[in-house]
Ligand SMILES: C=CC1=C(C)c2cc3[nH]c(cc4nc(cc5[nH]c(cc1n2)c(C)c5CCC(=O)O)C(CCC(=O)O)=C4C)c(C)c3C=C
């Protein structure tokens with residue numbers, strides 16, 4: 001994006017109202033993205049709306065992501081849980097406790113309590129349905145979108161089944177890690193007997209920006225990440241690349257989005273031994289400024305055709321940004337919403353951390369085609385390994401009186 005187009009995006013923020021309500025000082029926006037100047041509410045992102053919150057919502061700094069498996073075969077029990085979860089999630093986004101008894105001495109409290117007194121932190125809670133939910137257990141086979149099937153093998157991945165798949169996923173994002181953890185813990189607790197946690201990931205720093213009001217953050221390789229991400233203000237592009245439209249074979253998913261999550265390990269010790277010049281060639285960007293190797297400022301548009309005095313490409317053939325760019329993928333774009341993660345060290349004493357990649361898209365093919373290309377020749381592959389993840393269909397937003405399963409189970 002050129003600096004000019006970035007400036008024009010910035011001027012559009014208020015009018016389009018894509019920011020979270022409150023401390024950001026922006027105009028209030030609901031999950032549908034409609035603008036309405038309201039009195040500032042304290043860090044509350046509206047839960048209900050035409051779209052689920054947590055997709056184009058200005059990306060928060062912390063994540064707890066969980067995949068669940070459904071352990072009942074009873075459809076009504078599952079629907080009832082989705083109803084209960086919706087009420088609990090909505091309550092937590094307002095900074096309130098999980099509804100239910102709080103003062104009965106002979107029963108556990110309805111809410112586990114660790115978020116009491118904390119600010120809502122712009123919490124959003126987003127649900128997705130995995131391909132396995134559409135097997136023969138709940139009568140949903142005919143409702144499976146044709147595009148919702150397990151992702152094909154995408155070499156050189158090495159996915160750990162313990163960190164892959166799931167019938168349901170819940171993405172909880174907020175500016176406070178205790179707030180996001182509290183969500184998953186309480187949803188798991190409410191789901192006891194109906195669902196079990198399959199895998200879970202904490203993320204401690206955003207590696208994307210979803211609004212032009214946000215400064216770009218750095219990933220664990222020290223590079224600015226998210227510079228050329230889609231932004232909520234780019235309404236036409238978001239419609240084109242993120243929201244499922246009339247093309248889907250499943251009307252319940254219209255207005256929703258596909259979520260791809262990938263747990264990507266970085267070989268941090270190897271990376272840290274690499275020369276600066278090589279690190280920059282891996283991405284095709286300068287480490288300090290984030291500018292493309294053909295530019296001077298972060299938001300300069302990369303010139304993929306530029307050659308140096310010796311005739312070599314300035315942004316190398318195998319640079320990550322060249323291979324991932326829409327210019328080299330038939331215009332394909334993704335709304336990235338990833339987080340840095342660490343889970344301590346591995347058995348050999350090396351740091352175990354990296355990027356928990358999350359992206360929203362209109363069709364999983366967008367991820368598949370870009371990742372196939374990256375998998376074949378990305379210079380970054382020497383330093384990373386995909387080790388888990390999943391594909392989920394996120395339904396549209398929840399209207400008044402509705403629950404998360406409304407469109408699917410109607
Ligand atoms: C399949 C999609 C992608 C995966 C997986 C992925 C992994 C990955 N990316 C980085 C760091 C950066 N990525 C950057 C740009 C970028 N990456 C993708 C897609 C995937 N990345 C896209 C579509 C783009 C935008 C390309 C463009 O339009 O120019 C950048 C540059 C800054 C930016 O624009 O965001 C960085 C840095 C890591 C570390 C990583 C796996 C660990």
Ligand SMILES: [Fe+2]
Pocket residue numbers: 320324
């Ligand atoms: Fe990338």
